[in-house]
Structures are given as structure tokens and as C-alpha cells.
Amino acid sequence: MGKANQTIIEPVQNVDIEHTRLELSKGIKSIYSKLEWLFVQKGIALFIIGFLLGRALILSHLTPFALPFFASVYLVRREKSPVALLGLLAGSVTLSFSSISYTFASTIIFLVIFRLTQKYHKNELKYVAFYVLFTVIGVKLAFSYIQQDQVLTIYNGVMAMIEATLAFLLTYIFIQSVPLVTVQRRRRSLKTEEVVSLIILLASIMTGTIGWAVYSLSIEHILSRYLVLLFSFVAGATIGSTVGVVTGLIFSLASVASFYQMSLLAFSGLLGGLMKEGKKFGAAIGLLIATLLMGMYGNSDTVLTKTLYESGVAILLLFLTPQSLALKIAKHIPGTPEYQQEQQGYMRRVRDVTANRVTQFSSVFQALSNSFQQIEEQFEEEEDKEFDYFLSNVTEKTCQTCFKKDQCWSRNFDKTYNLMKDVMNEFDQGKIPLSPRLHRELDKHCTKEKKLQDTIYQELTFYQANLKLKKQVKESRRLVADQLLGVSEVMGNFAKEIQRERENHHIQEEQILRSINDFGIEIENIEIYNLEQGNVDIDMTIPYCGGHGQGEKLIAPMLSDILGENIVVYKEDCAQFPNGYCQMTFRSAKKFVVDTGVSHAAKGGGLVSGDSFSMIELGAGKYAVAISDGMGNGERAHFESNETLRLLKKILESGIEEEVAIKSVNSILSLRTNDEIFSTLDLAMIDLQNASSKFLKIGSTPSFIKRGDKVMKIEASNLPMGMLQHDFDVDVVSEQLKAGDLLIMMSDGAFEGPKHVENYDLWMKRKVNELETDEPQEVADILMEEVIRSSSGLIEDDMTIVVSKIKHNIPKWSSIPVQKTHEKDKKRIS
Structure with missing residues (x-):
């Protein structure tokens, strides 16, 4: 008894632990999403960056970062440009009143000139840097003229040209790098120039921390070394040394006293990258070696000690950096293994699809393993072993204390x-008493013949029970083997599909690309994964569309004309900045859609119903509606019915056919518990391409189809789930549905609710036929109200009614006329 209780409790504890782990993971993801929303969507990140760039200096008094940053934000995220301007002004005010006046004046003049002349140029990206150049020259000379008593010198002109040139270059750099840190977009790998631009932006931001110190440790030194450490650890020696050189160069321009930092950062980036195979320890050792070597340029031990402390803090920050962040950065940097994986294009998508399918199979296996409460063991020569255990128990009670033990x-x-x-075999065959011959031999051989017979007879019951249990375990192993065989067939067929698509579809990609280009629509890239009728799957990359719905309004109708069937935009990810790309996925529009309404009530008006229902949209263009009724009422019945639907959903989503899925669920439910708890299942599988349907009813009540004034009954006879382990057959009833049909499914509590009714079928048909509405939710509510009203307001059992309406699927823009594709091109594509 203790073992049985332990067997029951342990899976519950495992489920609780897994549930806690999932809840913790969801909580962390929720925190990350909220922080991302706060910093990216609300613009706090832009304010912080603007604050640091607003107080960043070059050559002690030049501020070339402010206007380029504002101009970049104005182009990329125009609605957040006021936030960026506030950050720049807040940073400038920490320098001087003159600095904030200069920053404010330059941004206002830039805005006025840019807006006034905006209508004369179409491409803003080409000309914005020139606006920044001339604005900086004009404002800088004006401020110099005012500050020096209306006198301009050659020095003022040279410094104005230097600052304007730097601002001109920084504008192009920031336009590429600002979207990388402020815009949520589809993940893609970065180009080399984008990586360098991002490094320049980060180094420029860190120059805003010059002069800050904590316990005499320089903040800019700590941050710069941490940045070099991170990139060398993630991307290796090349990127690490590049980051070191770029960061050191910008720091040396900002402060001559930081000139020696260029050597330290470049050398530490090189050593850290070369030692990246040692993980974070290797990169840290590289920084320490570089610090010791370069620190010897100092004038005293104090300088070396301070530099080592700064490097130590940077190393600490590296170890505190989550591994997930490092991997995320590595995926965007050229030269890393992660970057190479991201660049595989078509094969990456194939791997993703395969991984998703394998993940679904994994969830099925996990559901199987969770349902079983004991580990399957391998038994060899089971009957001989059981007989040995049997004899051991018999001899322990008889021969162990006999004086003839050794002789026998x-x-x-x-x-x-x-x-x-x-003796055991004769007792097993029902020969009681023993045959005379065997009785004489036993009496002659054994001095405790009577006691031996009684003991064998008693132990035989346990022996037979153990053999029966072994047989059940062996049968369960066979059932699981059959299920795994079904999974294997699905995976094999799917692998063949992928191989076939790889060989053929590149030709169709070129043909569709040429056909759409003939319409005047520019397509950056196209990838076709399936062209099967009714199961088309196409990915496209187009230049920035400005959110005008180009894919839905133009490309999808054109693809519909080219392929001869309705194509819709399945998923769209538009770029949030002008120089980006929009990613679109096009799929076949299903010919039918299903609207579903549900009405349910628990026994006695309680909160927990023993009925469960589910609507499942399967990837193969099928829609499943299911109701499960657990035996009895309350939480246990709800658990059983919910578990039935959960397992069924997992197995159906993996692609296994319906009959095999139901048999699998039945075998699981019958093997996982000894309690006499069963559940019914009412499953309708609707094909959204032709509206054909299959009804699989396991111990459930009839369903009804209302087509105009006609009401049809669908019924089948099977025992409830979990009642039988072996020879379990599923009766499948097929029916062709039509647009406008109402499919009404219900549990036995709703079907048999009216106690005064003699013929439930006729009563329910009459109520369905009297319906004056065809809205699924209204129908479900009306029928539920009729059942409860006919029972004098009493709810004597859990009741669930699910109503589904079949409708034609009409895509939103399918009526747009497009130029007809040449018939020859259509034939080539098909």
C-alpha cells in the first residue's frame, strides 16, 4: 500500500515542480517583455542615450554627436524624437549653458530647414547628412561670432569644419546603428558595417561618462573594457581588437589623457579573442595580461593598482552577463558560428519546420511518459523467473525449517x-485433489506433504496475479510500439516532402518572382516551401512598404491569379524604419471556416464541471471540435475529461490520424490508473478544404446537423475511453457538410436533461428544428436554456453544448481585379 501511494504521489510532485518551473519562466519572460516595452516603446533608452551623447565631447569642446543622433532618431522613429531631444538637452546642461543653447539651436534650425525643403527631395536618407553638415557649420560659426565679440578667426572656421565633418560622418553611422538598439524588428544578421556602426555608437555613448568615477575608479575605463571583453568573448580576436581600436580612438579624441587606453583596449581585445576557447575565464585572463603590460606605462604603482581594479570590475560585469545575452549578440556578428547558422537561408527554414514538428512529437512522448506512472522494465524468461519467485516463497514457508532441507x-x-x-501445474489446471500418481510421489519424497500442498495452493493465487500483470505490461509495450510506429511513418513522409521541395521549388521561385516583377512590384527575395493545391506556403521579403498593406492588397491577389486559388497573408512583419525589409508569409486560403459557440453548466450550478471541450485548429487544414465527459461530477471528473482532451490535442497536432490518436489515448487512460474512472469522447474532424467531416463517438450522445429545415442525427456505439485495453475499435461516421450547416454536439447531461421526455432524439430534433437563428453562440444558449427550463430549472448533471457553423471563407481583398497572368507562365509554375 505504501508503494502504491508513493507511485501516485511522485508524479503529482513532478507535475507541481514542472508547473512551478513554467510559471517562473513565464514570469521572467513577462519581466523582460515589460522592460523591453518600457525602454524601447516608451523611449527611455533613447533618453538615456541622448543624455550621454549630449554631454560627450571631442577635443575637449566639440560636440558633434548631438545633432546626428537627433536627425537619425527623427528619421527612424519620428514620434520619439522629442524624447531624444530632451535627453540631449539634459546631457548638454551638465556641461554649460552655452552647450545647451548650442544643442537646442542646432536641432531647431535643422528641423525648420528640413521640414521646409522636405517636399523637394524624395529620398530623405541621401540628404539628411548634408542638412546636418550645413546646420552645424552655420550654428557653430554663429555661436563663435557671438561669443568672441563679433569676431571670427581662421581657428574658428577650422574647428567648425572639423565638427561639421564629424557630424556628417556620424549621421550616416547613427542612421544604421540607432535602429539596432531602439526598434523591435524581425531578427536578422547584421552586416559588417552595421556592426562597426553599432560599436561607434556604443563608444560615443560611453564618452558621455568621461569624468565619472566611483571610489576613484573611472566609469569610462570600466565600461570600455567590459565592452571589449564582451565582444572578444562573443566574436573572437578580430572583432575584439576592432572594438578595442575604435573605442580607444574615440576616447583618445574625447580626452588626450585617455590616449594610452587605445593600446590597452586593442591588446586586451586581441588576447581575449585568442583565448575565447577558455570561455569567460580566457577573455578575463587576456584583459589582465594586457592590463599588466600596458599598466607599466604609468608613473607609479598607484596607477597600476587602479588600472587593475578597473579591469577587475569589468571582468566581474562579464561574469554577471547572462549567457543568453552573449548568444543573442553572437547571432548578429559576422564570423561567429551562430552567424553562419543564421545565414543558411532556405535550409534554416527547413530546419525550423523540422524542429517544430519534432517538438510536437516530443510533446506527445512527454504526454505518454507523464500518463504512465511506472517505468517499463524489460523482462526475459518472465515465466521462469516468476516460477522461481513462486518456489522461493513456498520453500521459505515449508522447507526452510525442515530437517530434510539439505537432502531435498x-x-x-x-x-x-x-x-x-x-503440483503447481495440476492446481493451476483445477485438479484438486492431486492425481494419485503425483500424490504418491509427493508423499514419498516430502515429510510435510500436506503443508506443502496448502502453501502451493495459497501462493498460486499470487503467482497467477503476477503473470497477469506481466502480460498486461507486455501488451502495453506492444501498444506503445504501435504508436511509435505511427509517429515514425509521419516523420518519414514529412522528410520525403522536404527533400522533394528542395529539388524542385527553386525553379518556381524564379518564375513567380519574374511574374510579380512584371506587375511593377519589387521583390527582394522569395522562398517557396509548398505549391500543393490547397496547401501553398510562400515566404517573401520586400522593401519597406510603409505599412500600406501591399502584401494583402496587391501581392496576395496576384498570387491568387498566378496559382489559380485564393492566397492570403498568413503572417506579416513590417520593418519599422525606412531602409528595412518587410517579411511576409502567404498561405492557401481555406475554402471554409468554422464559427463556434459554447454553452456549459456544472451540476447544481457549481463552479467545476466534469465536462471539457476543445476547438483545435490543426496545421493540415483541419478543424477539430471535441467534448469529453468524465464519469461523475466535480474535480476528478473534470481532471479525467480534461486529460483526455489534452492528450488527444497533443497527438492530433503531431499529424497522427484520428483513429490511431483515439486508440493511443484509450490505451494510456486504461493503463495509467486502476480506478474505475472513465470518460466519453465526442470528436468531429472537419476538413476546411472540402467541408467533409468525420465523427468519432466514444460512449457519447448523438450529434445533430441542421441544414435548412432538415435535421440529421449522427450516432455511433463505442464504450467510454479507458474501459477496454485490447480489441478497441473506433466506429467512424463520415458526413459531407455544406456552407450554412449547423453542427450541434452535446454531453449526456444536456441530451438527457429533460426527465419527462420519453424520446430524447425526437425532442432534441424538434427543438433544433424550431430554432430561428443560425448564430452558433445564440443557438448554444437557446438550447441550454430549453434543457434547463424543461427540467424545472434544476441542473442535475454537468451539461455542455457546442455549436459550430460552416461558412465559406471569402478573403478580404479577393474581389480586386488584377491583370491576368499569361497562360504559359501559369502552366510552367504549376
Whole structure:
């Protein structure tokens, strides 16, 4: 009994632990999403970056970062440009009143000139840097003229040109790098120039921390070394040394005192990248070696000690950096293994699809393993082993205290063994008392013949029970093997599909690309994964569309004309900045859609119903509606019915056919518990391409189809789920549905609710036929109200009614006329 309780409790504890782990993971993801929303969507990140760039200096008094940053944000995220301007002004005010006046004046003048002349140029990206150049020259000279008593010198002109040139270059750099840190977009790998631009932006931001110190440790030194450490650890020596050189160069321009930092950062980036195979420890050792070597340029031990402390803090920050962040950065940097994986294009998509399918199979296996409460063991020569255990128990109670023990078991082992086996076999065959011959042999051989017979007879019951249990375990192994065979067939067929698509579809990609280009629509890239009728799957990459719905309004109708069937935009990811790309996925529009309404009530108006229902949209263009009724009421019945639907959903989503899925669920439910708890299942599978349907009813009540004034009944007879392990057959009823049909499914509580009714079928048909509405939710509510009203307002059992309406699927823009594709091109594509 104790073992049984332990077997029941342990899976519950595992489920609780897994549930806690999932809840913790969801909580962390929720925190990350909220922080991302706060910093990216609300613009706090832009404010912080603007604050640091607003106080960043070059050559001690030049501020070339402010206007390029504002101009970049104005182009990329125009609605957030006021936030960026506030950050720039807040940073400038920490320098001087003159600095904030200069920053404010330059941004206002830039805005006025840019807006006034905006209508004269179409491509803003080409000309914005020139606006920044001339604005900086004009404002800088004006401020110099005012500050020096209306006198301009050659020095003022040279410094104005230097700052304007830097601002001109920084504008192009920031336009590429600002979207990388402020815009949520589809993940893609970065180009080399984008990586360098991002490094320049980060280094420029860090120059805003010059002069900050904590316990005499320089903040800019700590952050710059941490940045070099991170990139060298993630991307290797090349990127690490590049980051070191770029960061050191910008720091040396900002402050001459930081000139020696260029050597330290470049050398530490090189060493850290070379030692990246040692993980974070290797990169840290590289920084320490570089710090020791370069620190010797200092004038005293104090300088070296301070530099080591700064490097130590940077190393600490590296170890505190989550591994997930490092991997995320590595995926965007050229040269890393992660970057190479991201660049595989078509094969990456194939791997993703395969991985998703394998993940679904994995969830099926997980559901199977969770449902079983004991580990399957391998048994060899099971009957011989069980007989040995049987004899062991018999001899322990009889021979163990007998004075002839050694004579029987040491000298005449075979005879004793065979004699006991014969006695057991005769008892097993019902020969009581024993045959005279065997009785004489046993009496002659054993001095405790009577006690031995009684003990064998008693132990035989346990022996037979153990053999029966072994047989059940063996049968369950066979059932699981059949299920795994079904999974194997699905995976094999799917692998063949992928191989076939790889060989053929590149030709169709070129043909569709040429056909759409003839319409005047520019397509950056196209990938076709399936062209099967009714199951088309196409990915496209187009230049920035400005959110005008180009894919839905133009490309999808054109693809519909080219392929001869309705194509819709399945998924769309538009770029949030002008120089980006929009990613679109096009799929076949299903010919039919299903609207579903549900009405349910628990027994006695309670909160927990023993009924469960589910609507499942399967990837193969099928829609499943299911109701499960657990035996009894309350939480246990709800658990059983919900578990039935959960397992069924997992198995159906993996692609296994319906009959095999139901047999699998039945075998799981019958093997996982000894309690007499069963559940019914009412499943309708609707093909959204032709509206054909299959009804699989396991111990459930009839369903009804209302087509105009006609009401049809669908019924089948099977025992409830989990009642039988073997020879379980599923009766499948097929029916062709039509647009406008109402499919009404219900549990037995709703079907048999009216106690005064003699013929439930006729009563329910009449109520369905009297319906004056065809809205699924209204129908479900009306029928539920009729059932409860006919029972005098009493709810004597859990009741669930699910109503589904079949409708034609009409895509939103399918009526747009397009130029007809040449018939020859259509034939080539098909």
C-alpha cells in the first residue's frame, strides 16, 4: 500500500515542480517583455542615450554627436524624437549653458530647414547628412561670432569644419546603428558595417561618462573594457581588437589623457579573442595580461593598482552577463558560428519546420511518459523467473525449517524442483485433489506433504496475479510500439516532402518572382516551401512598404491569379524604419471556416464541471471540435475529461490520424490508473478544404446537423475511453457538410436533461428544428436554456453544448481585379 501511494504521489510532485518551473519562466519572460516595452516603446533608452551623447565631447569642446543622433532618431522613429531631444538637452546642461543653447539651436534650425525643403527631395536618407553638415557649420560659426565679440578667426572656421565633418560622418553611422538598439524588428544578421556602426555608437555613448568615477575608479575605463571583453568573448580576436581600436580612438579624441587606453583596449581585445576557447575565464585572463603590460606605462604603482581594479570590475560585469545575452549578440556578428547558422537561408527554414514538428512529437512522448506512472522494465524468461519467485516463497514457508532441507535441495534438486512444478501445474489446471500418481510421489519424497500442498495452493493465487500483470505490461509495450510506429511513418513522409521541395521549388521561385516583377512590384527575395493545391506556403521579403498593406492588397491577389486559388497573408512583419525589409508569409486560403459557440453548466450550478471541450485548429487544414465527459461530477471528473482532451490535442497536432490518436489515448487512460474512472469522447474532424467531416463517438450522445429545415442525427456505439485495453475499435461516421450547416454536439447531461421526455432524439430534433437563428453562440444558449427550463430549472448533471457553423471563407481583398497572368507562365509554375 505504501508503494502504491508513493507511485501516485511522485508524479503529482513532478507535475507541481514542472508547473512551478513554467510559471517562473513565464514570469521572467513577462519581466523582460515589460522592460523591453518600457525602454524601447516608451523611449527611455533613447533618453538615456541622448543624455550621454549630449554631454560627450571631442577635443575637449566639440560636440558633434548631438545633432546626428537627433536627425537619425527623427528619421527612424519620428514620434520619439522629442524624447531624444530632451535627453540631449539634459546631457548638454551638465556641461554649460552655452552647450545647451548650442544643442537646442542646432536641432531647431535643422528641423525648420528640413521640414521646409522636405517636399523637394524624395529620398530623405541621401540628404539628411548634408542638412546636418550645413546646420552645424552655420550654428557653430554663429555661436563663435557671438561669443568672441563679433569676431571670427581662421581657428574658428577650422574647428567648425572639423565638427561639421564629424557630424556628417556620424549621421550616416547613427542612421544604421540607432535602429539596432531602439526598434523591435524581425531578427536578422547584421552586416559588417552595421556592426562597426553599432560599436561607434556604443563608444560615443560611453564618452558621455568621461569624468565619472566611483571610489576613484573611472566609469569610462570600466565600461570600455567590459565592452571589449564582451565582444572578444562573443566574436573572437578580430572583432575584439576592432572594438578595442575604435573605442580607444574615440576616447583618445574625447580626452588626450585617455590616449594610452587605445593600446590597452586593442591588446586586451586581441588576447581575449585568442583565448575565447577558455570561455569567460580566457577573455578575463587576456584583459589582465594586457592590463599588466600596458599598466607599466604609468608613473607609479598607484596607477597600476587602479588600472587593475578597473579591469577587475569589468571582468566581474562579464561574469554577471547572462549567457543568453552573449548568444543573442553572437547571432548578429559576422564570423561567429551562430552567424553562419543564421545565414543558411532556405535550409534554416527547413530546419525550423523540422524542429517544430519534432517538438510536437516530443510533446506527445512527454504526454505518454507523464500518463504512465511506472517505468517499463524489460523482462526475459518472465515465466521462469516468476516460477522461481513462486518456489522461493513456498520453500521459505515449508522447507526452510525442515530437517530434510539439505537432502531435498542439495542432493535431489532437480527432482524436488520438478515435483513442485508438477503440483503447481495440476492446481493451476483445477485438479484438486492431486492425481494419485503425483500424490504418491509427493508423499514419498516430502515429510510435510500436506503443508506443502496448502502453501502451493495459497501462493498460486499470487503467482497467477503476477503473470497477469506481466502480460498486461507486455501488451502495453506492444501498444506503445504501435504508436511509435505511427509517429515514425509521419516523420518519414514529412522528410520525403522536404527533400522533394528542395529539388524542385527553386525553379518556381524564379518564375513567380519574374511574374510579380512584371506587375511593377519589387521583390527582394522569395522562398517557396509548398505549391500543393490547397496547401501553398510562400515566404517573401520586400522593401519597406510603409505599412500600406501591399502584401494583402496587391501581392496576395496576384498570387491568387498566378496559382489559380485564393492566397492570403498568413503572417506579416513590417520593418519599422525606412531602409528595412518587410517579411511576409502567404498561405492557401481555406475554402471554409468554422464559427463556434459554447454553452456549459456544472451540476447544481457549481463552479467545476466534469465536462471539457476543445476547438483545435490543426496545421493540415483541419478543424477539430471535441467534448469529453468524465464519469461523475466535480474535480476528478473534470481532471479525467480534461486529460483526455489534452492528450488527444497533443497527438492530433503531431499529424497522427484520428483513429490511431483515439486508440493511443484509450490505451494510456486504461493503463495509467486502476480506478474505475472513465470518460466519453465526442470528436468531429472537419476538413476546411472540402467541408467533409468525420465523427468519432466514444460512449457519447448523438450529434445533430441542421441544414435548412432538415435535421440529421449522427450516432455511433463505442464504450467510454479507458474501459477496454485490447480489441478497441473506433466506429467512424463520415458526413459531407455544406456552407450554412449547423453542427450541434452535446454531453449526456444536456441530451438527457429533460426527465419527462420519453424520446430524447425526437425532442432534441424538434427543438433544433424550431430554432430561428443560425448564430452558433445564440443557438448554444437557446438550447441550454430549453434543457434547463424543461427540467424545472434544476441542473442535475454537468451539461455542455457546442455549436459550430460552416461558412465559406471569402478573403478580404479577393474581389480586386488584377491583370491576368499569361497562360504559359501559369502552366510552367504549376
